[in-house]
Amino acid sequence: MEKYKSMISEQEDCSKILFAIQDALDLISGKWKIKVISVLLYGKKNFTDLQRQIDGLGSKMLSKDLQELEVNGVITRTVNATKPITVSYELTPYGHTMEPIIQVLADWGTEHRHKITGR
Template structure:
């Protein structure tokens, strides 16, 4: 991976745009839980209770907040299935799927880092 060196390879405005784009990404994915929720939904539709169980450590209120923010940003879809009882499922959108390469790279780096630090 190339290092970004603003003084040699990019103009100041290019560097500023790069940094703003990275900040925009971080703003959308900010927090402890969003990437875990998105990662879990990559394996298929989930109900709230499934997500609460599978995203270890998250509380109901925080899960609800994170799901709302992910939905507002178009990364997940909330599906209401009428019946008794009403069923609500969450799934990743096509737009959310565009995060797959980023999540895959995070996973690769995490494995590499774990191996480097712990030797496992």
């Protein structure tokens, strides 16, 4: 019985998993995209809400990342006929399939923080 038996089968081709990971990372690359998606898991937000929830994120980057996420079918952009016009961003069903990624990163990050700050 090996102590750390991988759940990834040894038969599986290593390069396959490497390509798959690259495909996933291509969509969420950069400093802010995962964070934008994370915030949108809580529900639809408008531009300024997103900017306020993500510390340090400037409007240029937010604008650019939102466009890319929309092009990739991760979010939708809706213009609302409100007093001052507002724009809502919301995860698509496809965007919601990324929730396990966010969840596992958040879980691991939380554990990691406990470890390095000494429980």
